[in-house]
Amino acid sequence: MTSAIPPRTVAIVGAGPGGTTLAVRLRRLGYRVVLVEKAAFPREHIGESLTGECAIVLRDMGFGDAMDAAGFPVKRAVTVHGPNKLNRFRVPVQRLGEDGVIIPGQTWQVRRPEFDSLLLNGALAEGAELIRAEARGVLRRDGRISGLRLRDETGKDSDLAADFVADASGLQTFLSRSGVCGARHRGGYEKQVAFYGQFEGARRDLAPDDGATHIFYAARHLWAWFIPISSTVTSIGVVTPGALFKASGQSVQEYLTAQLASLHPELSERLRDAQPVSETWSTSNYSYHIDDFAGDGYLCIGDAHQFTDPIFSFGVSNSVQEASLAADAIDGYLTAPSVDRMNPIHTYADSVSRAQARVKTLIDTFWEFPLAFLKLAHYDRQADIAELLSGRLYSQSAETNEAGVIMRDLLAKRRRAEATPG
Ligand SMILES: Cc1cc2nc3c(=O)[nH]c(=O)nc-3n(C[C@H](O)[C@H](O)[C@H](O)COP(=O)(O)OP(=O)(O)OC[C@H]3O[C@@H](n4cnc5c(N)ncnc54)[C@H](O)[C@@H]3O)c2cc1C
Incomplete structure (x- = not known):
């Protein structure tokens, strides 16, 4: 962006880890960012165990020292205990280097009130603005989203004009409830x-x-x-x-x-x-996904469009990774010639849908084929499973991860068998 043009405004609903990560990324790209958050921080929130990939994103944004200084416990592994003491397996936080060498890693377990405040303060220090209010609806101009309708804690309504609206409202799924996105589907784990x-x-x-x-x-x-x-x-x-x-x-x-x-x-x-x-x-009933979660002038990140099951602690990790992808997509949308501006939004929706499908494959296999999963995690494909459970689900390497391919085939075979009459 040239300095002669005033910065475009991106309004973000929700100042959880997804919203604040997006705010930091967009500030560094030169945008005016307004976070709209209805809760007074610090506030309690579920979601305390981070993945290895989440730690990499946090360090990449420059939060590593602050996280270390906060004294959060260091997580080096997850141990899954089967119904009896024999079938337990330990999955270390690690990643595979490009040459296939295993690189040990670590991440943090967090107290969400402190963690979310740390990230919010980091976003404010980057120049993001914060409005304490509830987003109640979207504004439209010529059919396109042009901002948010807000209500503050005294009950006063106001409008916030924005060039782009990002929904990071978590389970509240603000843009879906405002009728902007497509249908909402209950997930297989919703009961x-x-x-x-x-x-x-x-x-x-x-x-x-x-x-x-x-x-x-x-x-x-x-x-x-x-x-x-x-x-x-x-x-x-x-x-x-x-x-x-x-x-x-x-x-x-x-x-x-x-x-x-x-x-x-x-x-x-x-x-x-x-x-x-x-x-x-x-x-x-927290399992669902939402159609059309990214479109002309808007997108959703993290829980604001999909949550499957908390078993592998992917929630915060997915939100911050999607926030990083979303920052590039929004930048692409706001800087491309208008004929091309939807391309980055479609790319975002496609990458995120693929990653969420990988999340679902992992979780479905764990529940539907526990012994096969145990065999992969404990014996056959230890490093591949550790890679996926470290939250590395948005990269190209996740597409070819061999454990992932085996699990996809297993589930597809079952679906075919179920579809075969008799
Ligand atoms: C049982 C359970 C266990 C879990 N365990 C883990 C775990 O161990 N590790 C993990 O990573 N994840 C876990 N999760 C998931 C995790 O809680 C979420 O994925 C994560 O918090 C999502 O982050 P976010 O920034 O997208 O949204 P959130 O952290 O939910 O933040 C959304 C923010 O938006 C604000 N907001 C909502 N609506 C509005 C509005 N209209 N106007 C203004 N503000 C609004 C809210 O006040 C909130 O502060 C678990 C989830 C469940 C259900």
């Missing part, structure tokens, strides 16, 4: 409920794996997470089919307590001396 809280005194692995995530698998779609989020506090959650919870007749608190005692022997052992230090939270 699940998650119950979670924070505990002190949970037994961790010894250093250097004291920051490791543990996943305890009990049965199909019934599992628990164990994520150290400070030197003493561990986030523990149980994800369960909604029908099981309903049939139990228990309160949220009773159900969580009962599941923590019975879901997996190793989890109960680790929690023997643990005490809750937070309230118990719950969330349900």
Whole structure:
């Protein structure tokens, strides 16, 4: 952009990790960026375990030192515990170098109020503006989106003009609910409920794996997470089919307590001396995807258009990677001659859809073919699975990842068999 032209304005709904990453990237490309956030920060949020790829994005933006200084636990691995103690596997945070050499990596487990504030302050330091208000609808001029309609906490309405609107509103899916995107589809994992809280005194692995995530698998779609989020506090959650919870007749608190005692022997052992230090939270029906999530003058990133299942902690990682791709797409849209301006938007939608399909392949295989998944992760394709579970799902190499190809074939074979009559 030439300095004679005033910078174009991009309005971003939501100042979670996706929104703030996009804000930083766009500021560095010279845009005026206005973040619209309805919550007062710091605020609680689910999503505490980051992937290796997410750490690479954060370091690339220059947040590495601040993340280290915040004292977030270092995550070097995820251990998945099968229903009995024999079939457990540990997946290190690592990546494959271009020559196939394994490069050990690490990332962080975060306390979201502090993490999200750190990123928001970083975006403000880059010159992004923040409006504390709820986006209530979009403005249109000649049929195209031209800004946002806002309502602040005193109930006062105002309009924000913008050359482009990005939706990073997470599960609120603002642009979809405003009728801008296409249809919303429920995902295959939508009938699940998650119950979670924070505990002190949970037994961790010894250093250097004291920051490791543990996943305890009990049965199909019934599992628990164990994520150290400070030197003493561990986030523990149980994800369960909604029908099981309903049939139990228990309160949220009773159900969580009962599941923590019975879901997996190793989890109960680790929690023997643990005490809750937070309230118990719950969330349900969070699996969906939305059509036409990028179009003329708008796009959605992260949860604002798709969320599949939290089992592999991809949420924040996907949002920040999509934010990075979105910054280039928005820049392309706003600088290309008008006849070409949709090309970068289509490229964005295509890359993101492909990556989300890889996420779904991984998760579907884990639930539909647990033994095949275990074999790949533990024996046959360790490095490939570690690459995917480190969140490297948006790169070209993810398309040819051999474990990914095997999983795609497995699921396709099953779909063909199901479609064959008799
Ligand atoms: C049970 C469960 C467990 C999870 N565990 C993990 C995990 O371990 N690791 C992980 O990476 N992810 C996890 N996730 C996913 C993670 O929570 C999200 O993917 C992640 O927070 C998405 O980031 P985001 O920036 O896209 O949106 P968010 O972090 O949700 O931020 C959206 C922001 O938009 C604001 N907003 C919404 N609507 C409006 C509006 N109309 N106007 C103004 N502001 C608005 C909200 O206040 C919020 O601050 C989990 C999810 C679930 C359901």
